[in-house]
Amino acid sequence: MVRELEKYFRPGIGVTTYCPGCGEAILQGLILRAIDELKLNMDEMLFVSGIGCAAWIPSPYFNADSLHTLHGRTIAFATGAKMVNPKLKVMVISGDGDLADIGGNHLIHGARRNMDMTVICANNQNYGMTGGQVCATTPEGALTMTTHQGNPFRPFDLCRLVKAAGAVYVARYAVTQPVAMVRGIKKALQTEGFTFIEALTPCPVQFGRRNKLGKPAEMLKDLMTKCISEEKAETLSTEELKSKIITGEL
Amino acid sequence: MGKQKVNSVLPPGSYYFSGDEAVAEGAIAARCGYCAGYPITPATETLERLSVRFGEVGAAFMQMEDEIASICSCIGASWAGAKAMTITSGPGFSLMQEAIGYAVFTETPLVLVDAQRSGPSTGQATRVGSGDIMQAKWGSHGDYLAIALSPWSVQELYDQTINAFNLAERFRVPVFVMAEEATAHLHERIEVGAEVELFNREKKPGAPPFGTEEEDGVPPMPVFGDGEKLLITGSTHDEWGVRKITHPEIHRKLVTRLQKKILNRSQEIIQYDSHYLDDAQVAVICYGFTARSALFAVEQLRGEGKKIGVLRLKTLWPFADELIKDIGSRVGKIFVPEMNMGQVAGEVMKYAACEVVSYGQVNGEIVHPHTIIEQLRRLV
Ligand SMILES: Cc1ncc(C[n+]2csc(CCOP(=O)(O)OP(=O)(O)O)c2C)c(N)n1
Ligand code: SF4
Ligand SMILES: [Mg+2]
Numbered sequence: 001m002v003r004e005l006e007k008y009f010r011p012g013i014g015v016t017t018y019c020p021g022c023g024e025a026i027l028q029g030l031i032l033r034a035i036d037e038l039k040l041n042m043d044e045m046l047f048v049s050g051i052g053c054a055a056w057i058p059s060p061y062f063n064a065d066s067l068h069t070l071h072g073r074t075i076a077f078a079t080g081a082k083m084v085n086p087k088l089k090v091m092v093i094s095g096d097g098d099l100a101d102i103g104g105n106h107l108i109h110g111a112r113r114n115m116d117m118t119v120i121c122a123n124n125q126n127y128g129m130t131g132g133q134v135c136a137t138t139p140e141g142a143l144t145m146t147t148h149q150g151n152p153f154r155p156f157d158l159c160r161l162v163k164a165a166g167a168v169y170v171a172r173y174a175v176t177q178p179v180a181m182v183r184g185i186k187k188a189l190q191t192e193g194f195t196f197i198e199a200l201t202p203c204p205v206q207f208g209r210r211n212k213l214g215k216p217a218e219m220l221k222d223l224m225t226k227c228i229s230e231e232k233a234e235t236l237s238t239e240e241l242k243s244k245i246i247t248g249e250l
Numbered sequence: 251m252g253k254q255k256v257n258s259v260l261p262p263g264s265y266y267f268s269g270d271e272a273v274a275e276g277a278i279a280a281r282c283g284y285c286a287g288y289p290i291t292p293a294t295e296t297l298e299r300l301s302v303r304f305g306e307v308g309a310a311f312m313q314m315e316d317e318i319a320s321i322c323s324c325i326g327a328s329w330a331g332a333k334a335m336t337i338t339s340g341p342g343f344s345l346m347q348e349a350i351g352y353a354v355f356t357e358t359p360l361v362l363v364d365a366q367r368s369g370p371s372t373g374q375a376t377r378v379g380s381g382d383i384m385q386a387k388w389g390s391h392g393d394y395l396a397i398a399l400s401p402w403s404v405q406e407l408y409d410q411t412i413n414a415f416n417l418a419e420r421f422r423v424p425v426f427v428m429a430e431e432a433t434a435h436l437h438e439r440i441e442v443g444a445e446v447e448l449f450n451r452e453k454k455p456g457a458p459p460f461g462t463e464e465e466d467g468v469p470p471m472p473v474f475g476d477g478e479k480l481l482i483t484g485s486t487h488d489e490w491g492v493r494k495i496t497h498p499e500i501h502r503k504l505v506t507r508l509q510k511k512i513l514n515r516s517q518e519i520i521q522y523d524s525h526y527l528d529d530a531q532v533a534v535i536c537y538g539f540t541a542r543s544a545l546f547a548v549e550q551l552r553g554e555g556k557k558i559g560v561l562r563l564k565t566l567w568p569f570a571d572e573l574i575k576d577i578g579s580r581v582g583k584i585f586v587p588e589m590n591m592g593q594v595a596g597e598v599m600k601y602a603a604c605e606v607v608s609y610g611q612v613n614g615e616i617v618h619p620h621t622i623i624e625q626l627r628r629l630v
Binding site: 048060063064066067073075081083085087088106109 | 283284286310312314315316318319320322323324325326327328329330331332334348349352473474475477478479480481482483484485491492493
C-alpha cells in the first residue's frame with residue numbers, strides 16, 4: 001500500500017498480519033484508494049467484518065468505526081446499524097467462507113432486502129485463517145486440508161447468486177486488475193442499495209501451496225491471464241472459457 | 251444522561267393485555283428504538299404488535315431471516331445508538347447463544363425476551379415450561395454473567411421489560427426477560443402510570459469504551475457516527491478495543507471485570523418479594539408463573555395454621571445467594587417447585603444450609619396449586 005493512504009490507518013497500529021504475498025493486503029489498499037478518490041468522510045463510515053483473514057482488512061487497521069463481528073453474521077449486524085442510523089455509510093468486508101458458507105443465508109437476504117450497503121467479498125477459494133479447508137467457492141477438484149482427493153462439489157458463482165437475490169450492483173474483479181477494481185468499488189459505494197464486489201485474491205500460503213500454484217507472483221500472473229471481460233468471453237468457445245474467469249460488472 | 255423520568259407513551263390508566271402485548275408496550279415505554287425477531291410460539295404476538303406499534307412511534311422493526319440474524323442486527327442497532335430488543339422462545343434462544351457471548355464481551359446493551367415453552371428441542375411447542383433458566387446463565391461458551399428477570403404476571407411483563415432496558419443500559423449487558431408461555435398468553439388487567447423512570451446510557455467523549463480504572467467499572471458507551479473511531483471486537487481487547495489475544499493479564503482483567511460489574515452491584519439489581527417468612531418453618535422459593543400457584547398454596551395452608559413462607563425471585567441472575575443463605579439458616583426446609591428438572595433448586599442447594607426439596611415438573615403444564623399443597627403437606 002502506498003504511503004499516501006497511510007492516513008486512513010489507525011494510529012499506533014504498525015504491521016499487518018497477512019502472510020507475505022497475500023492478495024488480501026492488495027485488496028486492503030484498493031479499498032482505501034476507492035475511499036480516497038471518493039473523498040468519503042471516514043467519520044461517517046462503518047466497517048463491518050466477520051471472522052477470517054479477510055475480516056482483518058478493516059479491523060483494526062481502518063481509522064473509522066469498525067465492528068468486527070462473529071463468523072458469518074456481518075450483514076445481519078450491518079443491517080441493524082443501518083436501520084437505526086441511515087446516515088452511516090456501511091461497508092461490509094469479509095471472506096468467501098464468512099459471507100458465502102456460514103453467512104450465505106444473510107448474504108442473499110441482505111441482497112433481497114436491498115439494504116443500503118456495499119459488501120466486498122474476498123474470494124481466496126478457501127478458509128485461509130483456519131489452515132486451508134474447502135469452502136463454497138473452492139473449485140471442483142481442488143485440494144484442500146479437508147478434500148485430499150479433490151473437492152467433489154461445484155463452487156458457487158457468487159456474483160450470479162447475489163445478483164439473482166436482488167443486488168442492484170454486482171461486479172467481479174481480481175486484485176490483479178487494480179484500476180478496474182477501484183472503479184468498481186467506487187461505483188458500488190456510489191450506488192444506493194445492496195452492492196456487491198467479489199474480489200478474487202490469491203492465498204498462496206494455504207490454497208496455492210496445496211494446489212501447486214507456485215510462488216505468490218506466479219499466482220498473480222495466473223490470475224492476470226485467466227481474468228477476461230464479458231465482451232472477450234463472447235469471442236471464446238465453451239472449451240476455451242473453461243480456464244477463464246469472467247470479470248467486470250455482471 | 252443516566253436516570254430520567256419521562257411521560258408514559260400509553261395514556262395512564264388500565265389496560266387489558268396479553269403478556270406478549272405487555273412486553274411490546276413495555277419496550278415502547280422504555281423507548282426501544284429497534285426490535286428484530288423471527289416468529290416463534292409463544293412469542294410471536296409481541297412481534298406482530300410491535301410491527302404495528304413501532305410504525306406509530308417511529309421505531310424500527312425488522313423480521314429477520316432467523317434468530318441469529320435477529321440478535322446480531324440488535325447488536326449492530328445498539329451500537330448505532332438505539333435501545334434494542336429481540337424476542338424468542340427456546341429454539342431461537344439456542345440459536346442466539348453465540349451472539350449473546352459477543353454482546354457480553356463487547357458490553358452491548360440488549361434486551362432479550364425468552365417466552366419459554368416446554369423443551370428440549372421443539373418439545374411441546376404450545377405448552378409451558380421453564381427449562382431455559384440455566385441456559386440464560388451459561389448458554390454461551392466461556393465464563394460470563396448476564397442478568398435474567400422472572401416476571402409472574404402481565405403487569406410484571408410490562409414493568410420488567412422496562413426494567414430490563416434500564417439494567418441493560420446501566421450495566422452494558424444483555425438482559426433476559428424469562429417469560430413463560432403461561433404468562434405470555436395470559437390476559438390480565440394492568441395499570442400504566444403517568445411516568446416511567448428510564449436509564450439512558452452514559453457517554454463520555456474521548457474516554458475508553460472498553461475499560462475503567464476500577465476493577466468492576468462500567469465504561470461509558472459511545473455510538474457509531476460520534477467520531478470516536480470505535481474498534482469493537484469479540485476477541486479479547488484492551489480498553490480501546492484493540493485485540494490482545496495472547497496477554498494473560500488483559501484477558502483475566504476483562505473477564506473478571508465483566509463479572510464483577512454485575513456481582514458487585516447485585517444488591518442494586520436483585521428484586522424479590524417475600525410473604526410470611528418471619529415465623530416460617532418451611533420456605534417455598536419460587537419464580538415466574540409457578541410463584542402464583544405457590545403463593546395461593548401457602549395462603550391456603552397458612553389458613554390451617556401451617557408455618558410456611560414464600561420467597562419469590564424476580565431476578566434469577568445474578569442469584570440472590572446471600573438472601574437464600576439467610577433463609578436457609580432460619581427455616582428447617584426449603585421447597586422449590588418449578589417447571590424444569592430442578593434448575594433453580596440446584597442453585598438454592600449451593601447456598602442454603604438446610605434441607606432443600608426440589609419439585610420439578612416437566613409435563614408441559616403449570617404447577618397446579620393443589621400439587622404444591624399436596625407436596626407441602628408432606629413437609630410440614
Ligand atoms: C462459528 C464459528 N465457526 C468456525 C470458526 C472458525 N473459523 C475462523 S475463520 C474461518 C474461515 C474463514 O474463511 P474466510 O471467510 O474465507 O476468510 P479467509 O481467512 O479465507 O480470508 C473459520 C471456519 C469461527 N470463528 N466461528
Ligand atoms: S492464510 Fe492465505 S488469505 Fe490468510 S493471510 Fe495467509 S495468504 Fe492471506
Ligand atoms: Mg476465504
